[in-house]
Amino acid sequence: MATVFARRPLLAASTTAAAISTVLYLSRPKPFLADSAYRGPTKTLAFPKSMLFAQSLTVVKSEQINHDTKKITFSLPGGANESSGVPSSSAILTQHTPQNAWFPVFRPYTPISSPDDLGTLQLLVKKYPAGRASGHLHSLNPGDKVTVRGPLPGYAYKPSLTQDRSVVLIAGGAGVTPIYGLARAILTEHAGDRTKVQLLWGVNGSRDIVLKGELEDLERRFPERLSVVYAVSGEGVGESGKYRKGYVNEGLLSDAVGECRSQGASWGDEKGTKVFLSGPPKMEDAMTGKGGVLEKLGVTKKEIHRF
């Protein structure tokens, strides 16, 4: 084996890189290992609990849904009777080796499809200028394949069946995918769950809003349990109270926190997590850094989950 690698430095380098990346991901602290145990036993799962084995997904459809984002639908290797089993808010890791590159590129993406959807898995991918993984995913056509591993740990959400409680979900830009997955899991996955969700989503312009139909559908179905507010810092503020001009700032958060406190309900889940956050580093730092917005509102670091 050593001689093979000695004769093929490229193979040795890629194998080492893949092994190191896998070990790094596997050795991250895992508050939760993706678990689909509560789901029906009749289906096969495309993503059992190990990252070690790669899967090959086939592109079925690729739709441009706004100026920089595509919704890509993949078929699962096990066919129409298989579900992904990737828990809501967990991610999968894509892998591809760019032309003329020595090392593969690994990137996490959070499926927007439900863990139970049969036969398919959907990703929402924002394209970054010169983005290696996002550019590759945007270039895929129906029939093309992509190598993925997973799932990567998300958040171990448990329902509240006996008492009312509230949580605040904050998304920034393309960071909405795990936040959407968590909101959908809270609202739809456990009958009798008494958890309410305040979702605040900051975008640069209203053209960056994706999953609007899906969020509106959840709001229609659960008017007492979900409230969504869009904070639009740039162009195109939409109709009335749903849209606020500016960032997700202290004023907006203080309203959401006040709403949680005023409901007389318990604020936060059974682990004490009150705020769930997924956004670009600058936004997350403004929220959670020393003297940041959440600290000013009395929310401690232990009470915040960052995806």
Ligand SMILES: Cc1cc2nc3c(=O)[nH]c(=O)nc-3n(C[C@H](O)[C@H](O)[C@H](O)COP(=O)(O)OP(=O)(O)OC[C@H]3O[C@@H](n4cnc5c(N)ncnc54)[C@H](O)[C@@H]3O)c2cc1C
């Ligand atoms: C747990 C997790 C889940 C994720 N889920 C999704 C998802 O569902 N959908 C999705 O589109 N993305 C998601 N991402 C981000 C994704 O993994 C990649 O980081 C992103 O697609 C950029 O990768 P790239 O290879 O295209 O860009 P790179 O080649 O790494 O970078 C190209 C350029 O883009 C800039 N850039 C890269 N990432 C960002 C960023 N986040 N904000 C601003 N500039 C950036 C770089 O600075 C660089 O200039 C997730 C990230 C994490 C950690």
